[in-house]
Amino acid sequence: MNTAQSLLTLGALILSSIVSLNFYRLNNYVSSSLDNDRFRVEALSMLTSQIEQLSQYYYDEVTTDTTSAKRLEDMTSPLSLGLEANDSNRVDDLDDLKGLVSSQTGISGVLYHISTNVEYVTLSNNRMIFSNLRQYHKRITISVCDAFDPPLLYHMQNDQPIRDTLRMSTIVSYWFYN
């Protein structure tokens, strides 16, 4: 084999290696995406469970008395949303969920962090926007992310995995039948 033939053979091997490498990379990417989706589905089931379960709580502690309609001034002040001293660390109404952070293990064995935020909202230009006053509507936002390092729920940015947080909001309103 002369030098030209050797170089040609070497070039062919390099090309073949590049094709193989790209193939395995693509395969790995598909595999990771499917795994990623599996944990995303599980995290989503946790999110919807949390949203569903919060519907069992009263709008405000004051609304546990159902004998008369409550006015805005009866509700908890926006600055006092969160667990109150008389709650004994037990959630009994929606605003107790503000700032609540918990960890839950999914059935896959993955640990997820769940955090909750509660705020008053009001309707403005067909949009529900944050309000720093008492309102008849509360927006509850629940966020879920996995506790693994490197993250299982992520997107790639500059070839680095960036942890994703799944977030879902729901609005609960106060109403009273006369």
Next chain:
Amino acid sequence: MAALLDIIGAMIIGGVLMLVTNRGIEYSLREFINHNIDAIVQTDLSTMTQILQGDLRKMGYGIPESNQASIIQTAVSDHLVFLTKSDPNVTAPDTIEYTTTDRDTVWIVGSRVILYHLNRTVRCQGHEPQTTIIGNVTNPVIFRYLDQAGRSTEDKRATRMVEVTLFTMNPHVYLDDDVIQAVTLEDQVIALKKLWRESFWRQTRVVSRNLRR
């Protein structure tokens, strides 16, 4: 002599390339099939949960206050029957029933996977009952019933939440060399379980807001 060496060298390199290509084709076929199985399983799980969620959300809808105790008719781990009303113009309530039935038992290298059909039957007045298989799961215990405090309960009247757990997978995977070449049965099972990719869904659903009037 030089020409002979050239031919031998070319044959060796060609042989190596052939082996690499063959292995690549085999690997790509295996991954293609297993990835497709995984994707189909995840899509099926998503479809199942959408149907289940839709039904559980409607539980008790349109049922008079006086009949509240009869909304949940059967509440066991693999069997749930409840009343709802899909047509407000019809007086009789509809019945939705979920059951699991054995579909298949798959044995691979000493490991057994039982697949169950998840069946949904809808009974409406004036119509024949309609049963559909909404998917396949690998866990027979699907429903767990919880009271207001989140404790497990067997009392239908005390039930305020249903926890739905679904495991799905397709055991008919394309086996890889790790499974085939494993020396002991234990190693084979370990290698096999890496290929069985399960998808999971566990959701707690308030049963339903229509029960909390």
